Amino acid sequence: MTTTPAVLAIDVGGTSMKGAVVTRDGRPVVVERWPTDPATDTVAAIAGHLRSLAAAARDQHLDVVGAGVVTPGMLDEASGTVVYASNLDWRDVPLRALLAEATGLPVVTGHDVRTAGLAEQLLGAARGVEDFVLVTIGTGVAAALVTDGRPVTGDGGAAGELGHIPMVPGGEACTCGQSGCLEVYASGAGLARRYAALSGVSLPAEDVVARLGRDADADRVWAEAMQVLAQGLVTATLLLDPTTIVLGGGFTAAGDALLEPVRAGLAAGLAWRSAPPVRVAELGSEAGWIGAAALAFRSAGHADALGTWTPHALLGAPIP
Amino acid sequence: MTTTPAVLAIDVGGTSMKGAVVTRDGRPVVVERWPTDPATDTVAAIAGHLRSLAAAARDQHLDVVGAGVVTPGMLDEASGTVVYASNLDWRDVPLRALLAEATGLPVVTGHDVRTAGLAEQLLGAARGVEDFVLVTIGTGVAAALVTDGRPVTGDGGAAGELGHIPMVPGGEACTCGQSGCLEVYASGAGLARRYAALSGVSLPAEDVVARLGRDADADRVWAEAMQVLAQGLVTATLLLDPTTIVLGGGFTAAGDALLEPVRAGLAAGLAWRSAPPVRVAELGSEAGWIGAAALAFRSAGHADALGTWTPHALLGAPIP
Incomplete structure (x- = not known):
């Protein structure tokens, strides 16, 4: 039995987060939205959402090869640390390391708008x-x-x-x-x-x-x-x-x-x-998680897959 | 007898041009300045200056491996064409091709300020x-x-x-x-x-x-x-x-x-x-021709030489 590679993708915003499980051929098999609660530990909430996305992916017999998480703010892209994000009240948060530890997955982080730019460049x-x-x-x-x-x-x-x-x-x-x-x-x-x-x-x-x-x-x-x-x-x-x-x-x-x-x-x-x-922009408010999925596939050695993605397949699923 | 590789470098300005012969170890053996005469064919003048620099280099038994010429204006760097340079009254001038034909040398062209940036990055x-x-x-x-x-x-x-x-x-x-x-x-x-x-x-x-x-x-x-x-x-x-x-x-x-x-x-x-x-800036008004020389050595396969250059050797010669 062959397994289909997939990644988890989350776009973290100040008021809500959007997450998806995306297969190697660019299909979102799960898309979810959660509120961002400033009263709770946002990093722990993201880790929880990644775990629930991973469980959903396993239910569909997908092979989760990594996760991509994008946020607003100033990011040190080399270390995966969010230096400052005013609307998340984060300062010097080693996001990539924390999420990798919490999920046991390879995690790649990115800046929300730069990652949306990547998605518009790939597909939009x-x-x-x-x-x-x-x-x-x-x-x-x-x-x-x-x-x-x-x-x-x-x-x-x-x-x-x-x-x-x-x-x-x-x-x-x-x-x-x-x-x-x-x-x-x-x-x-x-x-x-x-x-x-x-x-x-x-x-x-x-x-x-x-x-x-x-x-x-x-x-x-x-x-x-x-x-x-x-x-x-x-x-x-x-x-x-x-x-x-x-x-x-x-x-x-x-x-x-x-x-x-x-x-x-x-x-x-x-x-x-x-x-x-x-x-x-053609991908609208979906560009963040689409770009996050692209970052995760790239980081997992599947950069070649991105050329096969289409906006139709990515946006065709019901988006909450 | 070994020969020392050298390049010709010219920084073209609206009122004057500065040119040099620079050896592989970053010594300017000739530095010259000429007025830019708007009444004459500026491209032909540059070609003439390159030929006179080449003759000076040969007099010193140097092996001229290429030339770098930098100009103001809008440059298509891929083709070496100056799309527009108001103070030279140029529009769509295929500078690299014209100078290569006129001198028989490999020529690389660049933008004066961007090339000055390269020089400040290398040495300044x-x-x-x-x-x-x-x-x-x-x-x-x-x-x-x-x-x-x-x-x-x-x-x-x-x-x-x-x-x-x-x-x-x-x-x-x-x-x-x-x-x-x-x-x-x-x-x-x-x-x-x-x-x-x-x-x-x-x-x-x-x-x-x-x-x-x-x-x-x-x-x-x-x-x-x-x-x-x-x-x-x-x-x-x-x-x-x-x-x-x-x-x-x-x-x-x-x-x-x-x-x-x-x-x-x-x-x-x-x-x-x-x-x-x-x-x-540390290289002052010399950054243009220094950067042009760096571009020419890079283009001629001598990029490794640039790491050995020092501001002292480049600026130590009498500069007109």
Whole structure:
């Protein structure tokens, strides 16, 4: 009887985690979502989820060859230590070693947005592209910078902090302690805060987006967000000269209300050079665990398998 | 009789070119400087200089194994074509092929600032550093971005345009057609222009720098330049997480008047992370041809020789 190799994959977020068992041919046989409870030991919770995924894989007679776990924050990729992750309240957590010990499995760790970039490069909007920037716009903003086929991690694993580049001198205060950062204007949190300040009405960012075209306050904060975002992409383009820019995260629900002003602002903000095309991420919020599974297969010596994966097989399963 | 391998190296600038014959052990046996005459065929002039360097090398019984030529502009590094270089008035010039044909030598081409970055990494202020940003502040501003040991070139060889990132929304006009670019404020041309506008006196940038501390107008435009430069380095740090930032070009003549405000502004502009150290480039205006020589030896299969080079041997010769 032959056994099918599989990996466990978990994308750890500040509010929830998504996990999957993925077979060598790129099929997710189990996909689960769990809340992230800040009151409990998050590392122990991740280890528990890995064990339950491993049990589910064994029930299906799969041969678990490793696990991939991706998190936000500053990661030392060589050691697998999370140096700092504000929304998990982690500082110097040797995540890879702790999870390997707790599960008895080979574990590989990665940065959530850089790993989503890998997934988009393998299977999504950056397929076959060696130089691209993936900007994820959710509550905050982060970017995966890929140059010559390789993700930029930087000295301490802290590269890609596009959300905090200074865009407006003397601008509005950011939660980071600075002012005028990109995500003060062009993020879910920024949009909701600025809409509330202007209109007196507190709404989640997605509801602000839903009012575009029929609410002058929504239109105004959105237009300002688009202007700042486009200028931030001008900066990324001038520094990195990407072939393509990929936008992911909640803002992409706005569709053309996002793409049209961003494309126009990017073209208008560049002088002697053309603007790279701007696309929407294709794997959406599934890119994290898909990339984590890819990291785990690579690390287990199955890198050749990734070429056979398709978005259809990976996304075709019912995703909670 | 054994022959000593040597390469020819030329750093092509908008106003002058510097060339050298460099031996395998990193000694420049000839160093020359020629004006760049925009009225003549610059490619033919470079070819002529390469032939005269080759003749000088043969006079010293050296075995010329190749040539390295570095230029400003957008370079397609794979093909050796200069896509666009404004201050040489070049567009789609197949430089490597033209020079190889004209000289009969293997020729390698590179980008001047990225190649200076390679030289600083081999022998200078970024020795042994895998992640750094070299910012050259002369008439304009350009940067070499090195991540994980490799220079970022981007899709079309246009990466590193730090001089044109938007820093001041609605700011002063730039020669590039945009407004508020970094180099509008923080470059030699910007400093001279802004000093003249404020004081009514036209002076070259180095004379403005020489007046610091005894001329309120000079102090003011310098302080504004430092503020914009520091914010630009905040952006580069947040995106690339460099181990070190290296500053080169004419502004470094200001010494502590440059380093102190830049270091202070960089630290003040970063929130949850520490500021990388800021150093002055060690090879100064010689980094271009030194890097060009390194590229040529690498390309000729002598990469092992570079480890034996010393700044003393390379800079010890009389430099015109």
